[in-house]
Amino acid sequence: MQPPDLRVALFSGNYNYIRDGANQALNLLVGHLMARGATVRVYSPTTETPAFPPTGDLVKVPAFAFPGGREEYKLGRGLPWTTRRDLKAFAPNLVHVSAPEFLGHRAITWARRRDIPVVASLHTRFETYFRYYGVGFVEPGVRAILKRFYNRADRVLTPTASTAEVIRGWGVTTPTSQWPRGVDHRRFSPEARSLDWRRSLGIGDDEVAIGFLGRLVLEKGLDVFADVVTELRRRGIAHRVLIVGEGPARDWFAGRVPQAAFAGFQRGDDLGRAVASMDMLFNPSVTETWGQVTSEAMAAGVPVVAARATGAIDLVQHGVTGFLAEPRDIPAYADAIGRIVADPALAQSMSAAGHARAAGWSWEGASEAVLRAYLGVMRARPLAARAPASRS
Template sequence: MQASDLRVALFSGNYNYTRDGPTQALNLLVGHLLAQGAAVRVYAPTTDTPAFAPTGDLVSVPSIAIPGERGEYRLARGLPRATRRDLAHFAPKVLHLSAPDFLGFSAVRWARRRNIPCVASLHTRFETYLRYYHVGVLAPVFVGIQRRFYNRVDRVMPPGESMAAVVRGWGVTTPTSIWSRGIDHDRFRPDRRDLGWRRDLGIGDDEIAIGFLGRLVKEKGLEVFAEVLAELTRRGVPHRVLVVGEGPARAWFEAQAAGAVFAGFQSGDDLGRAVASMDLFFNPSVTETFGNVTLEAMAAGVPVVAARATGAVDLVVPGETGFLVPPRDVAAYADALQRIITDPALRAQMGEAGHRKAAGYRWELVNQKVVDTYLEVMGTG
């Protein structure tokens, strides 16, 4: 069997109604599969105002908005009869599950009754989100749910070795295969840097811009980011802040990061320009499974200061492409940023090293690993 013989049913809690790292990775994977002649059908919640057009055939699954502060995301209610009929008619040979939600559990049960192999990819550390919404006491419950889910599939696909170690620490014994992430090397590159664009935003050529890139949600470490900025100001370290992205916590972050420049949502080559126009990238998030934004900054030749957490530890080489800092250590973050800000030679050296390291991350290579995994679990690899 080869890729063109595959029939893949992909299940996701979000495929295109909100743009984020997981949706971009899944859509690129489907595009890779379709280009190789595979049949793919995607099952996910939808909205009337999607963020972008889906790649491939998307079947809408009934869902409800998640209550609370994250109402932009939706929760599928499982596999209703109409969806099961559609799935049976499609007759998949392998199921790909991207989240341990009601939809994912229902899909596993459906597949197990029919002896259809299942693989599950990891995109979100749900158990780490809870403390940001004042329900951290439930983290062990979420770990238990994930352990039960990933132990029911045939292969788990974490994006890096650090996340694979976390999964094993949960008590998951299912074999793992790494599904890393790629980069658009034409979009994210050092020569996209645009001083004129920075000037239009009010950032001078000689000012050092600390960049934030991503959705403006609290679990991305916004609180720590703001505390570190305050510490740099207290120390008298000259800096500017360039925030690229939108999200429900923008107003809160604007109030905390006084003087920051908010460039809003950027996409395509505009996004590449924004990232390359940063002088260093600061990512204190501890909720990442991979850290797409960190890799994008590295590809653009921007040194990185990040939390020593899953995702970043697989990408950042301490002292070479940036610095890794114990999570929530405000003083240590400030030390690392200050060192890069005040040493232009180090800043250039780290940027060049990061660009070289990012060169090996290519979508066509990492997505082929997923194809190989499908064939292996089907017993034909």
């Protein structure tokens, strides 16, 4: 089995209609697979106004808007006959599911009925989301659903070792492989720092800018971020807050951090400039499985203060590239930020150490790790490799 022998049906809940770390990784993966000779077809909900052009062949899956005020996300309605007809014509010999929603569950069932190997990838801590919307009591039930989902796959790809440990704690027994993430080192670099850009936002050259980077949604820990900023003000620690991103919780967040400079959504080299122009990144999220914003900040030479949770604990070296604190420990976060603010030499040391640590994270290496996992699964299922799907 070689890469050109692969015919991969990739199922995504959000391949390109909203820009986030998961679909960035998926699109880069598809480009890498095609460059290595594999054939890939992507099945995902779509919109008339996608965030960016898709990589590879994208097949629209019927979907409905996610309820509860998060209509920007869509849920696939399973596998209607039009999608199954397309799958039959494509005849995949491997199925990759990237989200544990209706479409992903149905895709696994479709593959299992045809003895086609399944690889599942884990991109975020879905089970943690509900606690931010007042329904945290459903979390045990969600974990049970996720356990069943990942136990139906032949291999689970997790970004980090800590994430693999989490799902094993749920009772997932499927073998795991790591699919790390990469960084665009040309874009995320200390050289991208711009004092002029900071000044345009009203941030002085001698002010310490504490940055937030990401979609402005509650599950990113916006409440903790705001509480820590309040604590910093109470302690008299001089700082400015720099917010890079947009999202449905923007107005709520702006009310909690009224003195913050909101730079809005940034993309491309503008995003690299925004990250490098921070003096530290504060990432209190516990939903990450890697923490793309954390790795990009480190590559840009920005010290990181983050939650001691999956993702960050695999990236941030406590006391070397930044600090880790227990997820909702407001005083501990404030202590860590205060130490960096008060000690420019420590900040410089963490900047250099983070930049050096991030140097080994490449998108090519990350995507090649997935390809190796695919080939390993296929070699363990030789009959499936020789018998592509033929039933509707």
